[in-house]
Amino acid sequence: MRHGRPTGLFASRVNQAWWLIDKAALFARRDFTVVAVCRGDLLLHRLVVTPKWYRFPFMNERDLQMGQLWTRHGARGQGYARMAIEAVHARFAGQYESMWYLVDENNLASRRLIGRFGYSEAGRGERTAPFGLGALGRFVITRPS
Numbered sequence: 001m002r003h004g005r006p007t008g009l010f011a012s013r014v015n016q017a018w019w020l021i022d023k024a025a026l027f028a029r030r031d032f033t034v035v036a037v038c039r040g041d042l043l044l045h046r047l048v049v050t051p052k053w054y055r056f057p058f059m060n061e062r063d064l065q066m067g068q069l070w071t072r073h074g075a076r077g078q079g080y081a082r083m084a085i086e087a088v089h090a091r092f093a094g095q096y097e098s099m100w101y102l103v104d105e106n107n108l109a110s111r112r113l114i115g116r117f118g119y120s121e122a123g124r125g126e127r128t129a130p131f132g133l134g135a136l137g138r139f140v141i142t143r144p145s
Contacts, residue, residue, distance in 0.1 A: 010036070018048065028052035028061045031092070035084040045071045045080035049088055058125075058141050062097040064088075069110065081113055089117070102139060121145050 006015040015034070022032040029051045037045040048068035052059040059065060066088055071080055092099070101119055103110045123144040128137040 008041075010034070021053070026053050028059075031064060031095070033088070033091070035087050037080045037084060043072065044075040045069075045084055047081070047084040047088065049092070055138050056100070057138055059100060060097060063100060064092060064096045064098075065100040065102065067102055081110075082116070085114070085117060 006019055031051050033049040035047045050065050052061055052063055056065055101114045123141040125139055125141040127139050130136045
């Protein structure tokens, strides 16, 4: 695990923004984590773990959320997402109340993946975009299961 400003392979604007959000203490706790699977300098898979923050008002202080999953096109179907989720469960075992996983209802591969870990649907929701800015939006559960 690395602490400090993202550099090299991880120096993207998105990663810089995550780092700033963490350093500004906008998360409910200090468990922000990025799980990355690399081959040399090639990023194959990324998964982000975030504690409660304003974008996910349905979470409580002890919850964590897995999101921002991405797998390089040529690396899909090789189990990297499964390995990353297993690593998150191992790293945070006993340290959270609920682990959330938000997924678009049409993303069948992602829904199958998380279902293999025993996750079930907690509800349906929508992303807000105040002033038309998605970056300021929140995810709101509109239909609990």
